[in-house]
Amino acid sequence: MKKYWTLVLSLVLVFSILSACSQGSPGGNASNGADGDSTSKNDGPKKYAFIFKNTGNPYGEKMMEGFEEAINEIGGEAILRAPDQPTAEGQIQIIEQLITQQVDSIVISGNDPDALQPALTKAMDAGIEVISVDSAVNTDSRVTHVNQADPEAIGRIQIEAVSEMIGGKGQIAVLSATSQATNQNLWIEYMQKELEKPEYKDIELVKVAYGDDLRDKSVSETEALLKTYPDLKAIIAPTTVGIAAAGKVLTDKGLGGKIALTGLGLPSEMASYIESGVSPWMYLWNPIDVGYSSGFTAAALVEGDMEGKAGDTFEAGRLGEKAVVEDGDGTQVMLGEPFKFDKENIGEWKDVY
Structure with missing residues (x-):
């Protein structure tokens, strides 16, 4: 009998110890509480990731700067990534890594509208809020898109500008980024539509070239273009890398005033070409504000302040209230009209960005 009670007491003691260990274990029922697993996606500051097209792009660096500024303001953790080359494959690798890191949101300037869909869909299925910015991915790959300006206005204004520069007559060419860049392609589409108007009947678009947003290739x-089309009158480069590269070529060849240059450029990179007359004027928006706005868009989704549906509004820090509007079969947040930079104001802006 004594042995029997000794065995019973031993078993009770063992079960008591096991129960206590189970309740205090990091993998037990308490893991979702205050003393739980510190690696949980819900613990600590929210993680906001930004993926640009490629490294070494000044425009992208400014967007990242604005994004990081916004995330710092809301107390989150900003993760800034970009592949070495502007490819969808490079971005897909980064997306997979961010899914593993359990980030709360991904903001991406897409290198391809459709090739990223499987990876981005996987991210959304994992509970990650996905927003595209600058260069959109398709609507099945994102919650919403942050657009730097009205695409129609961007295309139209550049044709209006080049027509004025060449007196409404002559051959023109476009130097774009990559052939898959959705923003570039949409702007070029609106340029082509604008050229169909009667007032542009004497302007001929001879070529759309692609520099892949790489300086050497853009050069x-x-x-x-200059060799193939000796009668070329103007180049439109709706990419900051391309317009700066074209500005250097025209300057080095002494073609300023003979072949006009306009497009979208950073004031800091284009100031000398505008001041010399190689580019009479060009356009852009503030890429810092574009990145900043995308950061607050991501935060509003993560915090549940909006759902990314048309009609939603949210506060975007120093940019004030922003609205979500329709974008085909999806939605977008639009910043405003492109801004004109010329000899009169380039001095004010060249030290800003």
Whole structure:
């Protein structure tokens, strides 16, 4: 009998110890509480990721700067990433890594509208809020899109500008980024629609070239345009890398005033070309504000302040209230009209960005 009670007491003691260990274990029922697993997605500051097209792009660096500013203001953790080359494959690798890191949101400037869909859909299925910015991905790959300006206005204004520069007559070419860049393609589409108007009947778009947002390739493509089309009157480069590269080529060849240059450029990179007359004027928006706005868009989704549906509004820090509007079969947040930079104001802006 004594052995029997000794065995019973031993078993009770063992079960008591096991029960206590189970209740205090990091993998037990208490893991979702205050003393739970510190790696949980819901613990600590929210993680906001930004993926740009490629490294070494001044425009992208400014967007990242604005994004990080916004995330710092809301007390989150900003994760800034970009592949070495502007490819969808490079961005897909980064997306997979961010899913593993359990980030709360991904903001991406897409290198391809459709190729990123499987990876971005996987991210959304994992509970990650996905927003595209600057260069959109398709609507099945995102919750909403942050647009730097009205695409129609961007295309139209550049044709109006080049027509004025060449007196409404002559051959023109476009130096774009990559052939898959959705923002570039949409702007070029609106340029082509604008050129269909009667007032542009004497302007001929001879070529759309692609410099892939790489400086050396953009230089080569500009040189090829000059060689292939000796009667070329103007180049439109709706990419900050392309317009700066074209500005250098035209300057080095002494073609300022002979072949006009306009498009979208950073004031800091284009100031000398505008001041010299190589580019009479060009346009852009503030890429810092574009990144900043995308940060607050992501935060509003993560915090549940809006759902990314048309009609939603949210506060975007120093930019004030922003509204979500329709975008085809999706939605977008639009910043405003492109801004004109010329000899009169470039001095004010070249030290800003």
